[in-house]
Amino acid sequence: MQLDQSIVAGLSELGDVPTYLKHVIKAGVVSTVDTQMIIDGNDCLAVGQGKAIASNARTSFGPIEECIEKIQLTICAEGFYGGNFHALVREFGSLLFSMIASDAQQAEVASWHESGIAQFGGFLMADAGGSSIQQWNTVFANDGEVLALDVDKVWIIEGHRLNFGSVSAASTQKLYPTSILVPPDEFAKLKKTASGTPFLDGTLQLGNVSGKVTVPKSRMLTRGGLVSTSIFLSKVRPRFVRALMAHVKWLDANGRIALSPQQRSSATALEAIAKTYYHGLVERKPSLPAALAIKFASNRLLLDLVTSETVSDPSIQRDLMAFTRMEGSSYRCLFEIYSKVKIR
Numbered sequence: 325m326q327l328d329q330s331i332v333a334g335l336s337e338l339g340d341v342p343t344y345l346k347h348v349i350k351a352g353v354v355s356t357v358d359t360q361m362i363i364d365g366n367d368c369l370a371v372g373q374g375k376a377i378a379s380n381a382r383t384s385f386g387p388i389e390e391c392i393e394k395i396q397l398t399i400c401a402e403g404f405y406g407g408n409f410h411a412l413v414r415e416f417g418s419l420l421f422s423m424i425a426s427d428a429q430q431a432e433v434a435s436w437h438e439s440g441i442a443q444f445g446g447f448l449m450a451d452a453g454g455s456s457i458q459q460w461n462t463v464f465a466n467d468g469e470v471l472a473l474d475v476d477k478v479w480i481i482e483g484h485r486l487n488f489g490s491v492s493a494a495s496t497q498k499l500y501p502t503s504i505l506v507p508p509d510e511f512a513k514l515k516k517t518a519s520g521t522p523f524l525d526g527t528l529q530l531g532n533v534s535g536k537v538t539v540p541k542s543r544m545l546t547r548g549g550l551v552s553t554s555i556f557l558s559k560v561r562p563r564f565v566r567a568l569m570a571h572v573k574w575l576d577a578n579g580r581i582a583l584s585p586q587q588r589s590s591a592t593a594l595e596a597i598a599k600t601y602y603h604g605l606v607e608r609k610p611s612l613p614a615a616l617a618i619k620f621a622s623n624r625l626l627l628d629l630v631t632s633e634t635v636s637d638p639s640i641q642r643d644l645m646a647f648t649r650m651e652g653s654s655y656r657c658l659f660e661i662y663s664k665v666k667i668r
């Protein structure tokens with residue numbers, strides 16, 4: 325089974341994959357594979373769904389996930405405009421924070437909000453040094469109970485106006501990332517600048533954050549361990565794809581883009597697949613390859629809209645291209661899917 329077929333097989337378990345979307349996925353794989361993947365020529369397994377959870381251990385959506393469901397409906401009616409994109413991302417942040425922060429750390433952040441000390445918190449992952457952790461400039465040194473943190477982060481949503489943040493940093497050995505909560509008083513010492521031209525009709529600005537701060541070791545966000553980030557991404561990517569497809573359909577319905585019938589039915593099918601996947605997480609364990617396959621298909625469909633001139637407004641072209649980079653670029657998704665499904 326080729327890599328594109330293994331992606332389509334995985335998505336087909338979640339819903340109908342129209343022929344047009346299959347072509348888009350195939351063209352996407354052909355143009356994204358790296359040299360090693362071509363040389364390996366390995367056969368691949370179908371992208372697997374997560375294992376079923378025993379019925380007595382199943383849970384329903386928590387309050388944050390319920391809130392995200394409501395925002396999804398608003399995005400269907402209004403697109404990403406009117407603050408809906410920011411509302412969605414804020415809840416994604418709350419979901420991640422609930423998975424990596426202790427109860428005491430969560431209560432402290434809630435108290436900053438209540439007392440008005442801090443309005444905006446962010447997740448600072450993308451690093452000015454490069455995408456692999458070995459290249460990161462953001463590192464911390466552990467001096468007893470105190471962490472000396474060098475921050476050099478880029479492309480953070482509203483990064484130029486954050487009051488506090490969870491900074492993903494490498495220890496000096498640069499083996500794996502650690503999230504460190506930088507509170508408002510220390511965060512205020514960091515340099516913050518707007519980065520690039522805003523997206524979404526001027527309403528979404530990215531920013532860079534850099535400088536040196538010192539925080540106690542108790543600021544490390546270690547609940548859930550390393551695996552929590554991959555569980556979080558499995559939960560968030562499909563939710564983001566559902567919202568993206570709703571935004572695309574809103575743009576189409578409001579005359580800002582003009583989808584072909586095949587593109588429209590592909591967006592509808594992918595929206596349904598993404599929804600089925602994350603609704604199924606109450607009875608299945610997250611499958612990172614399935615979540616990556618959904619994001620890869622979404623990236624390729626968005627790029628298809630741009631290259632087929634369905635989207636004539638250059639600023640909307642740029643918005644859609646940017647969303648193909650957020651929460652998993654095509655190469656990153658494909659590389660990770662390949663490493664999990666190739667037959668060794």
Ligand SMILES: Cc1cc2nc3c(=O)[nH]c(=O)nc-3n(C[C@H](O)[C@H](O)[C@H](O)COP(=O)(O)OP(=O)(O)OC[C@H]3O[C@@H](n4cnc5c(N)ncnc54)[C@H](O)[C@@H]3O)c2cc1C
Nearest residue numbers: 356358447448449450455479480481646649650653655656
């Ligand atoms: C709108 C928007 C909002 C964002 N918000 C945040 C935020 O709040 N917080 C945050 O931390 N970050 C944010 N980001 C940054 C984002 O999360 C990613 O870090 C960024 O887009 C880079 O993605 P990537 O690391 O997957 O890089 P890629 O560009 O995919 O590159 C990964 C690596 O693979 C290599 N590569 C790429 N393609 C190929 C190929 N075909 N063959 C071989 N090698 C290849 C590249 O050279 C690079 O070394 C945002 C980005 C955008 C556009």
